[in-house]
Amino acid sequence: SIHRIATMRNLGVAMSEFPITLDTARAAVSCGLPTILGAPNVLRGKSQSGSMRAIDAIRAGVASCLCSDYQPSTLIAAAFAVAAQTELTLPQALALVTANPADACGLSDRGRIAAGQRADLVAVAQVGALPLISYTWSAGRLVFSTHYPSARLP
Numbered sequence: 001s002i003h004r005i006a007t008m009r010n011l012g013v014a015m016s017e018f019p020i021t022l023d024t025a026r027a028a029v030s031c032g033l034p035t036i037l038g039a040p041n042v043l044r045g046k047s048q049s050g051s052m053r054a055i056d057a058i059r060a061g062v063a064s065c066l067c068s069d070y071q072p073s074t075l076i077a078a079a080f081a082v083a084a085q086t087e088l089t090l091p092q093a094l095a096l097v098t099a100n101p102a103d104a105c106g107l108s109d110r111g112r113i114a115a116g117q118r119a120d121l122v123a124v125a126q127v128g129a130l131p132l133i134s135y136t137w138s139a140g141r142l143v144f145s146t147h148y149p150s151a152r153l154p
Contacts, residue, residue, distance in 0.1 A: 002027040009033060015104055017067075020051040025062035034064035034104035039078035039097070040071050054078075058096070059086050065101040073132075076124055080131045 002023060005016065009031040016028035017036045025035050037054035041047050045055070057063040066082075068075050075097045082093035095111075102111025110118045119140035124131045127148040136144035 005031055005033070018047075018051060019057070019062075022052055022057060022060055022062065025052070025057050025060070029062045029064075034100065035062055036065045036067050036101075036104070037063050038069035039066040039074035040069050042066065042078040042081050043074055055082070055085055058082055058088070063096065065104055066096045067101070076122070076131050076133060 005019075005024060005027040014033065015036055016025070016033040018038065019025040019028055019035055028035050035057065037057055038047075039054075041054035042058075046053050054063060054066070066075065066078050079093045079097050080090070082088055082096060083090040086093070099111035102108070109116075110120050113121065119137060121135075121137045122133045123135035125134040125148050126132075127150070132148060133144070134146055134148065135142065
């Protein structure tokens with residue numbers, strides 16, 4: 001409930017995970033809490049538990065972050081889906097899975113491409129209709145690479 005959000009904020013809660021309604025998400029944002037929704041919810045088009053649709057919260061401007069929830073590969077696909085289904089640009093949609101979560105967690109050295117940052121980066125290939133990670137760098141060091149047949153840059 002909206003009153004519970006304010007109470008939790010007063011107790012020191014720093015984030016609102018999976019707000020169940022738009023009103024709850026709006027209350028969290030008004031209390032200064034970043035809101036976290038599931039990337040699988042974006043891709044499925046609905047919540048698996050009957051709560052609000054993440055895309056509706058994003059369109060309403062009350063979604064700060066997307067998390068992988070139970071499926072890590074959904075992060076990049078959800079960011080591209082958000083850019084396709086909303087008025088957000090691709091960089092704004094990608095911030096839902098990069099800069100915004102880093103900021104929400106107080107990790108000021110990551111989440112964006114800029115001088116002095118950790119250089120945690122991914123390269124994305126378009127494989128059929130799916131954007132998939134093809135390279136990953138952690139702190140500037142290549143830690144993952146793969147090649148997808150018939151992949152192209154999105």
